[in-house]
Amino acid sequence: MDVTVVWATIIAIGLFMYIVLDGFDLGVGMIFPFFPSDTTRDMLMHSIAPVWDGNETWLVLGGAALFAAFPMVYAVALSGLYLPVVFMLVCLIFRGVSFELRGKANRTKNLWNLAFICGSAGAAFFQGVILGAYLKGIPVKDGVFAGDPFFWVTPFGFFTGMGLMVTYALQGATYLVMKTEGELQETLYTIVWPMTLALLGFIVAVSVWTPLSDAEVAARWFSSAFRYRLYPVPILVAVTIVAMYRAVRRRAEVAPFVLCNILVLLGYIGLLISIWPYAIPTSVTLWEAASPRSSQLFALVGAVIIIPIILVYTTAGYWVFRGKVQQGSQYH
Structure with missing residues (x-):
């Protein structure tokens, strides 16, 4: 058993779980401005209030797993991306505080609305910037970060x-379609399709930009044996887009959220295939960045215990708070 690949798989799955679960509640914050009514905003808040903090467990798990299995990547990434990581965390802090204070505020309610919107949008934006910087490659020399502290400030990163902001906003809108009904749900349907087209535009643009700016990725996509694994991805994206259009037209409730996350998964698979087998594209492989096998095996025991527990309480939380959110609902 190649325990390094096992750990890479665990981290990849954990990151995808974070994107799916925390993505939609960040997205709810970003579509807040579409709904100026306090009553409606209370409903939107209440739809994610029972689950939003539990969703962030996957981000903590991913960071801990990275430290345990690939300490070089953890050290290099945190050193090089220190500023966008701090900006992201500040946004998450303001967003979390807004949950607690907005429901109790009177005169400052609009201030906490703004904190919720900006915190959600800022966290999504800086996560996307971190992703862009990672894909373009973090400067490494002798196992340590060797670049400028602002190397991540690039057009591609922005x-x-x-x-990623558009992705999360679409996830939020499709999640709310499942949780609402009536006029509010109808308004959300009118948002879903334009956002789907916007996301498709970003997918196409990144798919063109990446190989044009990176010769190694271009060779992997179009010349190597790996290209056959990528060919089904654009076909499946097209099929999913058509299915999303039909789901919105027939006012399906669950299908848009599922299809949105299928789009996310397809893009995610494409990225993973593009960077394989690098831990830091295109300079450090997974095996070069891995901790000793004994350390990986020791940490794997903990992961085998912890991950099922996270899955159980996450599933239980969503099961308990299943169903539609009702008008007049508030978060206390």
Whole structure:
């Protein structure tokens, strides 16, 4: 058993779980401005209030797993991306505080609305910037970060930041379609399709930009034996887009959220295939960055215990708070 690949798989799955679960509640914050009514905003808040903090467990798990299995990547990434990581965490802090204070505030309610919106949008944007910087490659020399502290400030990074904002906003809208009904749900349907087209535009743009700016990725996509694994991805994306259009037209409730996350998964698979087998594209492989096998095996025991527990309480939380959110609902 190649325990390094096992750990890479665990981290990849954990990151995808974070994108799916925390993505939609960040997205709810970003579509807040579409609904100026306090009553409606209370409903939107209440739809994610029981689950939003539990969703962030996957981000903590991913960070801990990275430290245990790939300490070089953890050290290099945190050193090089220190500023966008701090900006992201500050946004998450303001967003979390807004949950607690908005429901109790009177005169300052609009201030906490703004904190919720900006915290959600800022966290999504800086996560996308971090993704863009990682894909372009973090400067490494002798196992340590060797670049400028602002190397992540690039057009590509800002573009992926905006792309992730659109992704999360679409996830939020499709999640709310499942949780609401009546006029509010109808308004959300009118948001879903334009956002789907916007996300498709970002997917196409990144798919063109990446190989044009990176010769190694271009060779992997179009020349190597790996290209056959990528060919089904654009076909499946097209099929999913058509299915989303039909789901919105027939006012399906669950299908848009599922299809949105299928789009996310397809893009995610494409990225993973593009960077394989690097831990830091395109300079450090997974095996070069891995901790000793004994350390990986020791940490794997903990992961085998902890991950099922996370899955159980996450599933239980969503089961308990299943169903539609009702008008007049508030978060206390």
